[in-house]
Amino acid sequence: MKTVSQQRFGDPDVLDTVQTAMPVPGRGEVLLRLGAASVNPVDCKLRAGRVRFLGDPPFTLGFDVSGTVVAIGADVTGIRRGDNVFGMVHSRTGTYSEFVVARADTLVVHPPGSDHVTAAAIPTAALTAWQALDAADPKPNETVLVHAASGGVGHFAVQFAARRGAKVIGTARRRNHHFVRGLGAADVVDYTETDFTTAVGRVDVVLDLVGGEYGKRSLRVLDDSGRYITVQDSDALGDPRSRSVTGKPSTVLLTEIGTSVARGQVTVHIDRVLTMDEVRESHRLSESGRVRGKLVLTPWVA
Ligand SMILES: NC(=O)c1ccc[n+]([C@@H]2O[C@H](COP(=O)([O-])OP(=O)(O)OC[C@H]3O[C@@H](n4cnc5c(N)ncnc54)[C@H](OP(=O)(O)O)[C@@H]3O)[C@@H](O)[C@H]2O)c1
Numbered sequence: 001m002k003t004v005s006q007q008r009f010g011d012p013d014v015l016d017t018v019q020t021a022m023p024v025p026g027r028g029e030v031l032l033r034l035g036a037a038s039v040n041p042v043d044c045k046l047r048a049g050r051v052r053f054l055g056d057p058p059f060t061l062g063f064d065v066s067g068t069v070v071a072i073g074a075d076v077t078g079i080r081r082g083d084n085v086f087g088m089v090h091s092r093t094g095t096y097s098e099f100v101v102a103r104a105d106t107l108v109v110h111p112p113g114s115d116h117v118t119a120a121a122i123p124t125a126a127l128t129a130w131q132a133l134d135a136a137d138p139k140p141n142e143t144v145l146v147h148a149a150s151g152g153v154g155h156f157a158v159q160f161a162a163r164r165g166a167k168v169i170g171t172a173r174r175r176n177h178h179f180v181r182g183l184g185a186a187d188v189v190d191y192t193e194t195d196f197t198t199a200v201g202r203v204d205v206v207l208d209l210v211g212g213e214y215g216k217r218s219l220r221v222l223d224d225s226g227r228y229i230t231v232q233d234s235d236a237l238g239d240p241r242s243r244s245v246t247g248k249p250s251t252v253l254l255t256e257i258g259t260s261v262a263r264g265q266v267t268v269h270i271d272r273v274l275t276m277d278e279v280r281e282s283h284r285l286s287e288s289g290r291v292r293g294k295l296v297l298t299p300w301v302a
Helices: 041-048 116-120 123-136 152-163 174-182 214-219 251-262 276-287
Strands: 002-005 016-019 029-039 064-072 084-088 099-103 107-109 143-147 167-171 187-189 203-208 222-230 242-244 270-275 294-298
Touching: 002 276, 016 276, 029 084, 029 116, 029 123, 029 276, 041 276, 064 099, 064 116, 064 123, 084 116, 084 123, 084 251, 107 251, 116 270, 116 294, 123 152, 123 203, 123 222, 123 251, 143 152, 143 214, 152 167, 152 174, 152 203, 174 187, 203 214, 214 222, 270 276, 276 294
Parallel strands: 143 167, 143 203, 167 187, 203 222, 222 242, 270 294
Antiparallel strands: 002 016, 029 064, 029 099, 029 294, 064 084, 084 107
16 A cells, blocks of 8 residues: 655655555554545654654654544444544554554544545644633633634634634734634734734633744733643743643544534635645645645545
8 A cells, every 4th residue: 555654854855655565453443545634733843853752764644534444453343344434543654644544442433424625634633722722711701812823723723712602813814814704703913913912902811823932922911810721832831821732532522523514513624635646745835834724635646
């Protein structure tokens, strides 16, 4: 089967398509034929060696997958051959592959009306947005400031916060303002033109998907009961109002989010669908920092 592999850390050109043996699902695992995988910024960080929790290359990138079950390992219940499933895979064998091995207990069956491209775009970004908001626990009518509101995590976070009844303010470039308002934001600040610390007044929650020096600046718009949540390295960590969150697999949440998407209550914005033949280009796009919503990879055509 085909898989994307890399022999060393480096720029997108280290990503190569190679042939490898078909994996066999072990106990508690299933084998999927790839429908789609999505690209997350962490894939680029791992490829470049900026984060190294997969160890050294060679490995195959990719956390998010949607596919069709073609084989089932021992002790798997609730999933059958032929089911379309989606979820989050954390392994060195990744999801940028023709066939993907995944733990069955991290996958959920597609709700009626779902498709692979949409489903693959959901797991990491939506679960992270949901879990970050849970950590902040915004109440109806509280104000939530979402930094990077137009990106993969941000576009879910804006919708989830608005659905909880919060007033949402996003930061985004002007070209994305209409998009972010359409997701439910009451206001959007162009961070390239305006200092958000003076533009937004007081807020109750900051969801910081940018990190770094956005941290301490964000603390300035919170009072003592405010909550600052980040998924990044941030100079605000250490302040008693701040917390760091890491997105984790949850089939319960994924079922709920997938159902909301299938019912049209939550929108998944796909910036671009590329094939695995274009995987290098997908990483260049992701690293541009200008992706609106999600990038999705579908199987090789060449
Ligand atoms: N710890 C975790 O579990 C976890 C999970 C998921 C993601 N993350 C991290 O969270 C970050 C966001 O992830 P993502 O998937 O949402 O990324 P993404 O989709 O690549 O984000 C791209 C968006 O970021 C916006 N942006 C870039 N710089 C900005 C700035 N200074 N202020 C406001 N907006 C800015 C861009 O909008 P404009 O063009 O409008 O600027 C673009 O739409 C990444 O660094 C990722 O690694 C962490």
